[in-house]
Amino acid sequence: MSIIVQKFGGTSVASDESRERVLDKIIKEKDAGNKVVITVSAMGRKGSPYATDTLISLGTDLKPREMDLLMSCGELISASVVVNGLMRRGYNACVLTGAQAGILTNETYNDANILRVNPQRIVNALSDDIIPVIAGFQGMSEFGNITTLGRGGSDTTAAILAEAISADETHIYTDVDGIMTADPRVCREATVIDAISYSEVFQMADSGAKVIHPRAVEVARRSGIPLYIKNTFSNAEGTAIIHCPKPGSIVLEGNECKLITSIAHLNDRVQFIIEEGPSDDAFIFPLLADKGVSIDIINIFPSRKVFTVDKKQVWIVSEVLEQNKITYETIEDCSKVTIIGERMTGVPGVMARIITSLQKEKIPLLQTADSLTTIACLIHSKDLERAVSVLHRTFDLA
Structure with a gap:
């Protein structure tokens, strides 16, 4: 039995059809005998009624504290809808806010840093055979204020929770088959990378590739927990983010190790x-x-x-x-x-x-x-x- 943290991005929870696929991915791991912890982003992208950018447009005159309260709503809606779907399919599940999941941050609104995590409520839920579905992108400050973690914060939520509960793997679900050798919109010859190191992914994200938030990669590298970038809409193996692949591994081509990833x-x-x-x-x-x-x-x-x-x-x-x-x-x-x-x-x-x-x-x-x-x-x-x-x-x- 493994503990697997699954994170589903905005496009994965954007429609009824896509959310059914999310439920399929969760239930597949659960039925395989694994314990699963779920974290979700807000539904869709700007223009969708509950997307973070749409919520931001409703509060242009808000102070940072109140803006964080507004922005945190999108993930709560997603988490509640996913729990509803799991319950409908006969699986016991519960919603947790970032604060309820034990994520404590500083008070830098809109881009808070996580100070520590107390995952006891998640551990208790798993012990009771309940699937915890956590609102990503958010936490709570030491003074009891809701905070958000900045762009890509749901990735960070998944990585930090995996570290806190000593998970075996973290699966980041999106709408692509994995990390690619280049942006396919710029290079038609780009292909999916089977395995890549934490350091290389960190450099990719820092150099403009929109693959996963650098903060999440740093947490995963620190904990040593493998990250997998997968596609909600396909059964592709995805990309494994691990410590530097060694000669003789899947990054080899013929007898020569590729210099460039x-x-x-x-x-x-x-x-x-x-x-x-x-x-x-x-x-x-x-x-x-x-x-x-x-x-x-x-x-x-x-x-x-x-x-x-x-x-x-x-x-x-x-x-x-x-x-x-x-x-x-x-x-x-x-x-x-x-x-x-x-x-x-x-x-x-x-x-x-x-x-x-x-x-x-x-x-x-x-x-x-x-x-x-x-x-x-x-x-x-x-x-x-x-x-x-x-x-x-x-x-x-x-």
Whole structure:
């Protein structure tokens, strides 16, 4: 017997038909003799009556505390409807809010951090053969206020509850067959990845791939509990997120281990170029940090500084530079393409293959940055699809 945490996203609970599939997935695990703990997102996406973005539009003038109360309603509705479906099919189930499930957070409304979890009510429900269905995305502060965990918070709920009850597996259900080698909307050759490491998924999410919230991956890596990304609407095996797959595992192709696991991208990047500034103008970066500006890629040379930021923060950067009489240029409409792979650490020639591939396609390379497991390239957004596709072929990801 295993304890399995199942999380179902907004599209999975959006309609009567999809919710029946959710019930099928839950009951399949339950009938196999496993104990199941369920967490759910709000129904559908913006425009659906109970979706989080729809609820937000109803309270545009609310303070953060009251907004969290409003936003927490969507998951409660989903949980109640799922419990109703389970009861209708003859299974005993109960609804728990995030607070009732024991999730205690700080009081940072709209983006709270979880401080600790007391899962006793979940444990009691499992002991009584009751399926607990928990409203994701929410918790309660030490002062008794309802808080929400930020975008993707239901993923975090699932991972943190799995850790708290020492679950054997966490299954994240969505509307795709698993994590893919690239965004299929950008690269038609993208395929589902069978297995991937926690670190690689964290890098994918941090580099723009909308697979699973980075905070959830960090919790799963800490606990060592395998995460599976699965499709509510198919019986595909999905993607296993585990510790780094070893040579001889399913990530091998022939006798050679693939260096690169996936390619992610971020749009709406803007590059700032400061030419021949004074050597002491590095003070500008602490000023930008104080203004909440997150710098994406940065390269500093004796007479030149180049960095990129999100398009939404361009006006802040421009204001700070102009106030300090620093001359600059910008290149707008950029995208960052990041190749990710734990096995490329220490392997020579990876950057050379990237540069050669892009040059053959006449795609200008504006800026680069690298770490042990990633290489990021800044390009013009108009070249994004070609760049991702050629890199996907170069590293044989299909």
